[in-house]
Amino acid sequence: MDITAMTKLPQDGTAWSELKHRLRKMKQDDYAWKAGRLPIFVYYYNEELLRVSQDSYIEFFSENALGRGKAFPSVGKLETEVIEMSTELLGGGPRAGGTFTSGGTESIFLALKTAREWARKEKGIVCPKIVMPLSGHAVADKAAGYLGMDVVRTPLRSDFRADMGLLRAAIDERTCMVYASAPGYPHGVFDPIEEIGALAKKRGVWFHVDACVGGFLAPFAREIGYHIPAFDLSVPGVCSLSADLHKYGFTPKGASLLLFAEREHQKYQRFEFSNWPRGAYVTDTFQGTRAAGPIASAWAVMNTLGHAGYREIARVIMDAMERLAAGIEQIRGLRIIRPSDLCILLYDSIDPSVDIYAVADCMDEKGWYVGKSAVPKAIHIALNPVVVTALDNYLFDLAACVEHVRSTPGYTPASVSAPAIS
Ligand SMILES: Cc1ncc(COP(=O)(O)O)c(C=O)c1O
Structure with missing residues (x-):
């Protein structure tokens, strides 16, 4: 399927089945939000609610x-x-x-x-x-x-x-x-x-x-x-x-x-x-x-959802906040920045040989969209239920990235970037 850029209105129309296929193909390089790899931009609870919403x-x-x-x-x-x-x-x-x-x-x-x-x-x-x-x-x-x-x-x-x-x-x-x-x-x-x-x-x-x-x-x-x-x-x-x-x-x-x-x-x-x-x-x-x-x-x-449904979502998020904080604190060199009142968590590095932005970029290379906080210099994560599904994998990759950065002096991934929301 040719999905090269369309720069002119085509002379003739294209069948929807083909266009739909192209649309789906265009998303290929986006972050896999449904796999919990994007803690920003998309809020998702479950398929049932998505269907009601659509x-x-x-x-x-x-x-x-x-x-x-x-x-x-x-x-x-x-x-x-x-x-x-x-x-x-x-x-x-x-x-x-x-x-x-x-x-x-x-x-x-x-x-x-x-x-x-x-x-x-x-x-x-x-x-x-x-x-x-x-x-x-x-x-x-x-x-x-x-x-x-x-x-x-x-x-x-x-x-x-x-x-x-x-x-x-x-x-x-x-x-x-x-x-x-x-x-x-x-x-x-x-x-x-x-x-x-x-x-x-x-x-x-x-x-x-x-x-x-x-x-x-x-x-x-x-x-x-x-x-x-x-x-x-x-x-x-x-x-x-x-x-x-x-x-x-x-x-x-x-x-x-x-x-x-x-x-x-x-x-x-x-x-x-x-x-x-x-x-x-x-x-x-x-x-x-x-x-x-x-x-x-x-x-x-x-x-x-009603009160009961929103309460259940809040429970999922608040439980995950505790689980995430505990998991990060288990990783040598990382520290949770407190306080954190609701669904947003910041953590940084207390090990001079581990640059937290390098950790973020390493995670990025593994397919995680990682928010960089400018002040304080830290990683920023906002939880919602779709992110929660991937928490164990996140913590696993995070521990690996911290070790990788620590054991690779001067590690500068290709994607090193300043904090920005895009
Ligand atoms: C606290 C706060 N206010 C305002 C906004 C802007 O909202 P929107 O992106 O829906 O325009 C945001 C977006 O993240 C936010 O976090």
Whole structure:
């Protein structure tokens, strides 16, 4: 089968059977995510749930969520139910509300936009600034750049959490928002959300909690007995929270939520326009036309799993975290970097003859996608059930790589690379 690059639209069509074959062939060189070799990008529980997710997506494959009001009331109903189930789960009271978005990036973009408009209208701040700990996701700067806002990132405490003193000192009269994570992606730890909420309330600034990773895992880890600090909409001072369904909600990509403690604030998120010939155009999201598949699928997956199913997933992940940490600690020269609050683990080398990036590259050569943390210099792994299936093999190869690097002075694999997410 010829799968050379197609650079021109073909004159004639090709049969689907052949195209399908080509599509599958193109994936040959990707990391084997179903074999648990990719602890990033793909969240997978089991075949049964995948089928529910795919079938429900297909049911709403052609509908457009832009028409949720009139054309497709079904989509509106599904979206409302997903938002209501989630606000209830994440501490929202009777005045809470939210929006279904395409991902964490869009949720955070909209949170910043809402806070910017809120600050302009209610506080007269025209050139607004965001204050956040260094560990907040890169997307905050991406969104701030689009929105003409400034970001001040404050150094972390030694346990990687926000330093309250530095955060407090960074807030000034231009600050419209404080942003913190539950947990942050770089280190997997929760910022002190209650303390930051109290600070935000006292200083009269918007407080956004980025629970893109924790939103659909932390409540269930708590239900099975793990200590999870307060982080949701019930915390005084929290104005908005982002939670990704397409991560630990196990729904298809293109699914996240931006939730508000006060749905009244959504007026600042909204885009309303009528100065064109077609009349009024109103959207709450960045996107206009929106796929309805992720909404239907989120609804189906959430109703398939319920609390019991999500609890079971949390158990698999939390058990695996303990097993992985214990396994790594058995390997001479490696050390777990603590704390780790939920599903993300970092480890480094305490043996000067073992460079942890060289270990990462050796693992890469064995077919494992290995995340490199820049600060601290470490390996970064985020667990989900598909990764868990390969844990024993991972630990076996890891021990072999550490020995290989130790016994091969100057070992520099062909692929030595700087830390990057791609
Ligand atoms: C804490 C956190 N916030 C936001 C995002 C961005 O989410 P997305 O990639 O869905 O846009 C991520 C992605 O990993 C994340 O870990």
